[in-house]
Amino acid sequence: MNEIRFEKVKKSYGKVEVVKSLDFSIRDGERLILLGPSGCGKSTTLRMIAGLESITEGRLYMGGREVNDVPSGQRDVAMVFQNYALYPHMTVKQNITYALRTQKMTKDEIEKRLKDALQMLGLEKLENRLPKDLSGGQRQRVALARAVVKQSPYFLLDEPLSNLDAQLRGTARKELVRIHEKFKQTMVYVTHDQIEAMTIGDRIALLNNGILQMLDTPENVYHRPANIFTATFIGSPAMNVHDVRFIDGQLQIDEQFFGIGNEWSLLLKNYRNKQVKFGVRPEHIHLSTEMSEGRICGVVNTIENLGAQYAVYVQIGSKEWIALSPHRGFSKGQRVYLEFDYNNYHFFDPETTNTVGYPSTLNLNSKIPLKVEV
Template sequence: MHVNKEIRFDEVSKSYGETEVVKSLNFTIREGERLILLGPSGCGKSTTLRMIAGLEPLTTGDLYMGGERVNDVPSGQRDIAMVFQNYALYPHMTVWQNITYGLRVQRVPKDEVKKRANEAVRMLKLEGYEDRLPKDLSGGQRQRVALARAIVRQSQYFLLDEPLSNLDAKLRATARKELVNIHEAYRQTFVYVTHDQVEAMTVGERIALMYEGELQMLDTPERVYHQPRNIFTATFIGSPPMNVIDVSIIDDVIQVEKQRIPLPLAWRRHLAGISQKRLTFGVRPEHLSIDKEQKEHALCGTVKYVENHGDTYAVYIDIAGVEWIALHEYRNWTQGETVYLTTESKRMHFFDRETTLSLGYPIHFLEEEQ
């Protein structure tokens, strides 16, 4: 029999005293998808996850899981498995005992407990560690034990709160692949909290980006990157972040203080019906070309600093008092020299300066990104 595993927020808010930390959430987490709750510290993402888990009561609104309102349903009755940042292993129990504890409490038959635990141990490469205590394990091994403990529950909802933040970069990369493999095997509704955009882009099928308790954008990683809904999304996603600068558009010309570059034809048509012509213009650092020689339709700036990123160099450039970054493969730039920046029209972004919302994109640009 099919079980509906959808999660739906209907005007959900959460306050602590007079402080509202989650504000009027209205969105749906689709059945069986990998959804990432992403955002900076304090944005409300962990609180949102804890409300799904039943660990935090809602202040207002309704939460539905599997089509049923669960505001008053205790955590233990929501069919969830949760992995925390600190692993929360029992220190006096062996790896095997930690993995199987929840099943034994639920009085799952011994043969079934053994079958599920062996499968999780094999999947997470914990063979040979079954009799060790948590204090005898590395951080990465403890993290895998916590994942195994959650997997064996075979719950409909798999909730993870920054589970990889204590691992080094190499272990995080390995663990991300393990998480995707786990989800592909079981297809639970998978909700993952992180502040790390690399984890969000590599693990998520969709990203819910939050800031100051509000949902900023909910879409695929590709659209969040290529078609950000607002300036916050544009500058939070991407490393280094998107360059933005306030401009005026007069007579189909982009004006940045005394500099003038023509607005490309596709953008002229797209922005023709927009009465507000005091906008914010954005380009990602990886989409900028940088030259020493003056070029047509280029923005002029002054090199302030060059930073070594290994495979590329980040060149910090002052444009009309605003710091921009361009990525280049060579370190042949000198502090104080004048440089010229250009980009393809399809790599441009325009935002309403007042609302900070994106003004959209010419339709054929969107078709090329598909």
């Protein structure tokens, strides 16, 4: 079993703690995405797995073996770097097969693996070219092919698509998933791009300031965020999160009120007559020009054309809310009415910033825990 397990792993550079007590497992054969903003510790975490960074505290296990002191070359990992790291004086074929040749693999086996990789990644006619004669997308595929031919049980990728244009990234994402489905390696993929995270990952480990914020499926990270950071980092435009008051089964936004129903009221019983953080994603706000029960009034500030839809910024009191509309049926300064999707509310504790839970958890627990599996 090629599981990777962190036990209270820390990484410091002098007095600066970059990774703070990671304590979770990456399952055998899954695609785990390390996601987060720049400087959050995701690349450092990947490099600790690869053996390129030492561990300050804690233990790291790979395949049930502690590897804190195991050199990188003995961990049997294949890694793809952000800058591709191709040898400029070697041809595509030489770059791809270099590691196999240093391992004294037989010529027949090298040729077989090379042929499979060239065919898989569409590089058949490029094997005699030098890296300088390739496009950025082709260099990226050569770097992937070099990792694929090793057939290592661990496949580590550090933002490998960040230098590609949007169309190439979309194609490369599909290739990565296809490669993984064929070889079933334990794959750890670092990115700050949430689209890559949502489309590639079986699970997402979201980091911020070296701390694991949430570990769960893309669906749960998006629809059931563990805290405000997760809620606002995932999604574009970001989730609306504002202070409201919960009073007698109703939410007070500015000087306006609307009911939230018995299930949500029960969930918020500890916040009665208190402030709570209320979140709703822009796509879960319906805009109308007509007043109706359950809607609150605002004024349009500005409108952004996103192509397939429009982002409408609405002022309610001192707070601005963002709603998505499929058509440009509104104008700046117009009075509009907002209706929030009942099934897609989010509430967070003002002090801890953690979710207070969802109605589906009421019969199990009044809180949703951070999903970290050890």
